[in-house]
Amino acid sequence: MAKDMDTPSMAELYGGRLRRLRQGRGWTQRELGSMIPVEHSRIAQIERATGAKPTLQLSRAFDRIFDTDRLFEELWPYVHAEAYPNWSRAYLRAQARALEIRGYTAHSVHGLLQTQEYARAMLSVGRTLKTPDQLDERVAARMARQERVFAQHGPHLWVVLDEAVLHRPIGGEEVMKHQLAALLAAAERPNITLQVLPYSEGAHEAMGGSLDVLDMPDGTALAYREGSDFGWLVEEPEEVKYYSLLYDRLRAQALPPFMSLDMIRSYMEDSSARVPAQPQRRRLAQVQLQQPGGWELRRNRGRTPRRPGPGQQA
Structure with a gap:
């Protein structure tokens, strides 16, 4: 289901809160990035909710710098969950x-x-x-x-x-x-x-x-x-x-x-x-099918032999 255009995503909420806090301190994106340190382009991507998403480490850094009592750390899982199916x-x-x-x-x-x-x-x-x-x-x-x-x-x-x-x-x-x-x-x-x-x-x-x-x-x-x-x-x-x-x-x-x-x-x-390459597997299959009773394997291909345990390989 498409997201309602009037409803911001969690990434947009995260980025918007970061932008307001940064601007409230009078800092540029480059100045904030230098405190972590991280490239200022990464700060811009997070604020605009485009490109790379914030990491847990970065979220903790924002909480430390802005003294936000784990706000960004707690938002972080919701931001990343949006990349996955609803269930x-x-x-x-x-x-x-x-x-x-x-x-x-x-x-x-x-x-x-x-x-x-x-x-x-x-x-x-x-x-x-x-x-x-x-x-x-x-x-x-x-x-x-x-x-x-x-x-x-x-x-x-x-x-x-x-x-x-x-x-x-x-x-x-x-x-x-x-x-x-x-x-x-x-x-x-x-x-x-x-x-x-x-x-x-x-x-x-x-x-x-x-x-x-x-x-x-x-x-x-x-x-x-x-x-x-x-x-x-x-x-x-x-x-x-x-x-x-x-x-x-x-x-x-x-x-x-x-x-x-x-x-x-x-x-x-x-x-x-343990696992022959695909061309080798094809050659082995052809040899096996040409042997007496080999075509019986094709008719009963749903029945597979039990794999030997470790140390029991031929």
Whole structure:
């Protein structure tokens, strides 16, 4: 739905408040930028709500300079949420305030741990993406959301990744290797814990999408389920309790953190050996189809053999 032309966006409200405060002090955009420091063109973009959006770090700098008691820090999540579909905005606002975030992802690295290149590859697909500018906005917003997690006193982030996440080379082999290295580096932080749920665990209740459980400052908890183009925020206490217990079961099924990091390291160092290049896969398929019984594979292509576990590769 198009935005009402008479209703300002959150970015416009943020920029308008910044402009009035700056002008009230008699400062130019260049003078304000020099206090942070940041280019004066960035200040102009934020005030006009065009181009780059403010980061969390920049918002905190504005609050410090203007003594605005976290005004810009509290507006920041709403500004960035506008780049996302309506159904995810309430979740993003809650995530920005959560004291602990427990996440499970089945198909991709959790958004709070994605590299910029990986995030761009992920966000470039999907029916909710409309324009290249929107892609740039979403990538910038995702990177900005990570600032809070990697800050000195960031929330605790506990992520369980399905083994399939490590196996899928989103963005290509080099992007994926860089992403796996970033996961290993993130796991060294005291507020971040990573586990891998191996294929050998079989079916489980969270298959088919992602799950986040958020512990909020007021002592309540929220849950969020998301698929490729839909999502819903769960606030009913009994439902949240169900998803919290579900997440605890996933943690229990997953490999311990140290073994999980060994698996991530193994995939990073041996990714090319695990997944043949596309031309090689085609050649192997042709050879297989020409063998006795090979065409039976085509007739039953919906039935795929179980992938060997780590260390069981031929």
